[in-house]
Amino acid sequence: MTAEAEGLFDLPASGAPPAERVRATAPLAARMRPRTLGEVVGQAHLLRPGAPLRRLVEGGAAASVLLYGPPGTGKTTIARLLGTVDTRHFVALSALSSGVKELRDVINDSRRRRDRHDQQTVLFIDEMHRFSKTQQDALLGAVEERLVLLVAATTENPSFSVVSPLLSRSLVLQLRSLTEDEVRELLRRAVSDPRGLDGSVSLSAEAEDALVRLAAGDARRALTALEASADGVTATGGSVIDVPAVERAVTEATVRYDRQGDQHYDVISAFIKSIRGSDPDAALHYLARMLVAGEDPRFIARRLVVHASEDVGLADPTALQAAVAAAQTVELIGMPEARLALAQATVHLATAPKSNSMIVAIDEAMADVRAGAVGAVPAHLRYGRYSGAKELGNSVGYRYPHATPDAVLEQQYPPDALVGKDYYRPTQHGGERILHERLAMLRRTVRGG
Numbered sequence: 001m002t003a004e005a006e007g008l009f010d011l012p013a014s015g016a017p018p019a020e021r022v023r024a025t026a027p028l029a030a031r032m033r034p035r036t037l038g039e040v041v042g043q044a045h046l047l048r049p050g051a052p053l054r055r056l057v058e059g060g061a062a063a064s065v066l067l068y069g070p071p072g073t074g075k076t077t078i079a080r081l082l083g084t085v086d087t088r089h090f091v092a093l094s095a096l097s098s099g100v101k102e103l104r105d106v107i108n109d110s111r112r113r114r115d116r117h118d119q120q121t122v123l124f125i126d127e128m129h130r131f132s133k134t135q136q137d138a139l140l141g142a143v144e145e146r147l148v149l150l151v152a153a154t155t156e157n158p159s160f161s162v163v164s165p166l167l168s169r170s171l172v173l174q175l176r177s178l179t180e181d182e183v184r185e186l187l188r189r190a191v192s193d194p195r196g197l198d199g200s201v202s203l204s205a206e207a208e209d210a211l212v213r214l215a216a217g218d219a220r221r222a223l224t225a226l227e228a229s230a231d232g233v234t235a236t237g238g239s240v241i242d243v244p245a246v247e248r249a250v251t252e253a254t255v256r257y258d259r260q261g262d263q264h265y266d267v268i269s270a271f272i273k274s275i276r277g278s279d280p281d282a283a284l285h286y287l288a289r290m291l292v293a294g295e296d297p298r299f300i301a302r303r304l305v306v307h308a309s310e311d312v313g314l315a316d317p318t319a320l321q322a323a324v325a326a327a328q329t330v331e332l333i334g335m336p337e338a339r340l341a342l343a344q345a346t347v348h349l350a351t352a353p354k355s356n357s358m359i360v361a362i363d364e365a366m367a368d369v370r371a372g373a374v375g376a377v378p379a380h381l382r383y384g385r386y387s388g389a390k391e392l393g394n395s396v397g398y399r400y401p402h403a404t405p406d407a408v409l410e411q412q413y414p415p416d417a418l419v420g421k422d423y424y425r426p427t428q429h430g431g432e433r434i435l436h437e438r439l440a441m442l443r444r445t446v447r448g449g
Helices: 052-057 075-082 100-117 133-137 140-144 164-168 180-192 205-215 219-235 243-249 252-258 261-276 280-292 297-315 318-332 338-351 357-370 432-447
Strands: 064-068 088-094 120-126 148-154 170-174
Touching: 052 064, 052 075, 052 170, 064 075, 075 088, 075 120, 075 148, 088 100, 100 120, 100 133, 100 140, 100 148, 133 164, 140 148, 140 164, 164 170, 180 205, 180 219, 205 219, 205 243, 219 243, 261 280, 261 297, 261 338, 280 297, 280 338, 297 318, 297 338, 297 357, 297 432, 318 338
Parallel strands: 064 148, 064 170, 088 120, 120 148
Antiparallel strands: none
């Protein structure tokens, strides 16, 4: 939904910043939109003292910015705050409903304001990724001359959705999903603030937990669910939002998944164990439960990437590629389309041959290092391209494997204390069956066995 459709920018003809013009009938998320930097929750990495974004909001800098991040992380809020500087004129456009003509009108007006009143225009464009190349190109001259201070919001990676010339003229600032504590702070503020529910209802601890998990880092989703829950409670004469009230207001299955913290961990645990156990149908069931419940798809994607190396490894070298591709799809496309890539990766990993040899190998190696089994690097392997290296024996006697027909020769590689130590022990599953045979040959040749 665009900023204008939400009623967030009720701008008079003068274009004055709309800090106090949110209607009383506006959604709770709009009424609770921060009016100052001090009210902003989250994005501390962008708003710390001296950070470019804080300097922009405080009027101490003038650079165009591309705000990139998931929904409900504050992109519109930050754009709105950039327009509250007294010397600036604020204009909001949506890429869904504006074209080149509207852009040129804004640019021409910006030029008049600059020349006659020495006033800079802040142009906020929501859904920037929906602008065509031609529309984006129409902004280049105005951004280059700083006729407008462009503030563009997008949920898609600007590297793929914004033309290179505009990208190079702007700061790209990535916003992060809010943490659970940050969402909790927003909920409590909305319950008590006069602009919000003004204490007309209270929120039980269990219901707060459900709303926090339901939000998945999205402030707007959290406040929308809170408002719907509060409306349901007050309509029946109640004053306490409990879990049943949240269930009545939102998808029941979602809340049942999120009601207790252990459900979150139980379902993801069952998901991973079903993949490890090679049951794609059970794995898809748990994936569906998480997606329907509103689980963050990036969390699911991260677990798939970990699982690909931890439980499949080189038994199927393509498993990690599939998991990483699914994670990238989640970032580039988002839901609901990304569910297909997550499902594909889930089935790929569930049906792949399994091996935990990778995690065993690296954990054993790290345990030895922590225990002090390090030893000196053999002299013939040390760096020898500096004056005096050969006098120290560095790189002396090193044998170049490619000088032999098979590119494998007898030579010591580990420190003395670890000669003959086997960390990687491939299984007989999938692709590791071939590796098992080849590794035995390699070790015999390299170790001279």
